[in-house]
Every structure is written in structure tokens, then in C-alpha cells.
Amino acid sequence: MSLKLYPITCGHLTGDFGDLMEGGEGKVRLPIPCYLIEHPKGTLLFDTGMHPNCQRDPVAQVGPRLGQLFSFDYSPGEEVSARLKALGRDPADIDLIINSHLHFDHVGGNAQIPNATMLVQKRDWEAGMDPDMAAARGFNRREFDVGHKVKVVDGEHDVFGDGRIVCLPTPGHTPGHQSLKLRLESGDVVLAADACYFCRTLKERRLPQRVYDREQMHASLDRLAKLQAGGARIFVGHDIEFWATVPQAPAAIT
Numbered sequence: 001m002s003l004k005l006y007p008i009t010c011g012h013l014t015g016d017f018g019d020l021m022e023g024g025e026g027k028v029r030l031p032i033p034c035y036l037i038e039h040p041k042g043t044l045l046f047d048t049g050m051h052p053n054c055q056r057d058p059v060a061q062v063g064p065r066l067g068q069l070f071s072f073d074y075s076p077g078e079e080v081s082a083r084l085k086a087l088g089r090d091p092a093d094i095d096l097i098i099n100s101h102l103h104f105d106h107v108g109g110n111a112q113i114p115n116a117t118m119l120v121q122k123r124d125w126e127a128g129m130d131p132d133m134a135a136a137r138g139f140n141r142r143e144f145d146v147g148h149k150v151k152v153v154d155g156e157h158d159v160f161g162d163g164r165i166v167c168l169p170t171p172g173h174t175p176g177h178q179s180l181k182l183r184l185e186s187g188d189v190v191l192a193a194d195a196c197y198f199c200r201t202l203k204e205r206r207l208p209q210r211v212y213d214r215e216q217m218h219a220s221l222d223r224l225a226k227l228q229a230g231g232a233r234i235f236v237g238h239d240i241e242f243w244a245t246v247p248q249a250p251a252a253i254t
Contacts, residue, residue: 006036006249010049011074022206030238044096048109081112100193124176170195172217188232
């Protein structure tokens with residue numbers, strides 16, 4: 001069985017471009033990607049999008065600071081569980097959730113995937129479990145500590161032991177941010193998540209205003225650029241123009 005990648009859009013946010021890239025002007029619309037990945041040994045999601053409560057009252061779900069930074073375009077039927085059902089997949093049958101990091105637009109759908117094991121990097125998990133560190137990093141424990149079995153990894157991790165799905169540490173945005181490298185038949189793909197918001201981030205190295213560690217984030221961008229130079233396709237985190245070029249589920253990338 002070949003490895004299959006299904007990109008899924010789970011709503012949109014709109015925010016100030018200048019907050020998300022140094023020198024950016026005006027507003028920018030941000031797709032919220034999730035990825036269904038089917039491997040011969042299991043089915044997984046890379047990130048789960050926003051909590052369904054954000055469709056009704058986002059400020060109550062994410063708090064006033066984030067509620068004021070972003071406007072939410074997120075309707076019933078766009079949550080990850082509904083997207084999976086529309087593809088003929090039962091959310092209860094997903095084996096693994098790999099979270100790039102613990103921000104609300106990447107873990108908010110975890111509770112809709114009840115039987116999966118959650119895989120996360122040690123440094124993000126430790127920050128998420130510490131109330132002071134979680135508050136400083138913008139982590140909300142009630143969105144990700146929702147009863148899953150948790151597998152904490154520290155560094156690069158080969159998910160199924162065959163080199164086809166590998167977690168790559170790309171810290172900087174958060175202490176334990178990770179990207180995901182897939183070895184598809186058509187070539188390598190790296191799901192960068194928030195290690196790289198936009199294509200311009202990688203080209204111009206202009207970071208968001210708020211990051212955990214700017215030096216680490218630049219090093220992570222260097223790693224992504226090296227992978228790109230080696231032929232990998234980099235799927236950046238929230239670039240609306242790039243996302244328009246990505247085949248959407250039910251189409252699979254193989």
C-alpha cells in the first residue's frame with residue numbers, strides 16, 4: 001500500500017499581516033490545514049484545527065487576546081471530524097494524532113478523535129503541563145489534555161520505523177515545534193506547520209512578531225531550506241496562495 005496524503009481545510013482565520021511576518025501590511029487570510037495520512041501500519045492526522053466552539057463563540061474558547069487578534073471564518077461542517085466523515089472515514093478509527101505544537105488552531109480538534117494516541121515533542125508537552133509556561137506560550141491545556149494516550153518524543157522520530165513518516169524538530173515558534181517529513185512515491189514532502197507560515201517566510205526570513213526563540217526559528221528555516229534544496233516540497237503553514245495550489249481531499253497526494 002502506498003503512502004497517501006490528504007490535505008484538509010478546517011476553516012480560516014484573518015489577522016494582521018504585520019503580526020505574522022515582519023514588514024507585512026494589511027490583513028491576511030489564513031487557511032487552517034489538517035492532514036489525513038494513510039500508511040500501511042496505521043492512519044494518522046497531522047494537526048486537528050480549531051475547536052468547534054470557535055464556530056459559535058471564539059472568544060469564550062480561546063480567550064480575549066486571541067479573539068481580538070483574529071477574526072474567525074469557521075462554520076459547522078468544517079471541523080476535522082466532519083471533514084473526515086465527508087471522506088468516508090470514521091474519526092474513531094484514527095490511530096494517531098501528531099500535533100506540530102499545542103496552539104489552538106492545531107490541537108482544537110483533538111477531542112473529536114477519541115481513540116487516537118497523541119504524539120508530541122517533549123518540550124512542548126512539558127510547557128503545556130506547566131501553568132505558567134503554558135500561559136506564556138499561548139497553550140490551553142483543556143484543548144489538548146483531553147484523555148488521549150500520549151506518546152512524548154524527544155527529537156527526530158520515525159513514526160512507523162520505515163522512514164516514510166518522520167517527525168522533524170523545528171523549534172522556535174514554540175519550544176517543541178515539530179514538522180513532518182513524508183516519503184511519498186512522488187518525492188519527499190515536508191509539512192512545515194508554523195515553523196514557516198508563508199512561502200515568503202522561507203525566502204525572506206522575516207519572522208512573526210511573537211516567537212518563542214528567534215535564533216531557533218531561523219535555524220529551523222535553514223533546515224527546511226536545506227530539505228527544499230534537496231528536492232523536498234515544503235507545505236508551509238498558513239499561506240492562502242500556496243494552499244490554493246494544493247490538491248484538497250478527497251484528492252490524495254501519493
